[in-house]
Amino acid sequence: MFKRIDHIELLTEMPERTVAFYVGTLGFEERSRMRIPETPAGPLDLVYLDLGDTTVEVMCYPEAPAFEPRGPRQRLGWQCLALEVEDMDRALAFLAEKDVPVHWGPIRRPEYARAEIRDPDGNPIELRQWYGR
Numbered sequence: 581m582f583k584r585i586d587h588i589e590l591l592t593e594m595p596e597r598t599v600a601f602y603v604g605t606l607g608f609e610e611r612s613r614m615r616i617p618e619t620p621a622g623p624l625d626l627v628y629l630d631l632g633d634t635t636v637e638v639m640c641y642p643e644a645p646a647f648e649p650r651g652p653r654q655r656l657g658w659q660c661l662a663l664e665v666e667d668m669d670r671a672l673a674f675l676a677e678k679d680v681p682v683h684w685g686p687i688r689r690p691e692y693a694r695a696e697i698r699d700p701d702g703n704p705i706e707l708r709q710w711y712g713r
Contacts, residue, residue: 587628587635588661590703595627595640597700602629602636605678606663606705611635631663662706668693671707 592598602608608629616624622643629636665671668686675682675697683704685695693709 584633587637589637589639591639592701593640594700595625595638598638599627599629601700602638605675605680607631608636636661660704660706662708665707665709668695668707668709671709 590598599610603610608631611628611630613625613627616626619641621641623641625640625642627638629638672682672686672695680697683696683698685707686693687695691711693711695707697705697707699705
């Protein structure tokens with residue numbers, strides 16, 4: 581019945597900065613852009629970014645007032661996006677060259693290594709290298 585995650589929605593106030601990070605730093609490819617002219621919050625701009633069979637839908641309401649967190653533990657965006665990497669050390673070295681700091685990690689376990697970076701809006705991106713897969 582259920583096949584896969586079709587896409588992940590990422591709400592941002594700075595879509596071009598977000599697209600530049602996901603495309604220029606993480607290697608996503610821009611698939612398409614569209615505008616939905618009428619929504620309850622005003623026009624909605626969408627950019628679809630693909631990495632393998634994963635899609636991130638970058639969303640922005642350009643005419644909406646600034647978003648406010650809905651509580652101390654909520655914020656714009658998802659709670660975590662996890663990307664599988666081939667080699668953790670090589671991925672972290674590449675990100676360091678792009679001035680993307682490691683927020684925590686890497687943590688190494690017998691089955692995997694994990695680390696976390698943040699996108700320009702502060703959304704966490706977990707990096708995971710699975711051993712033996």
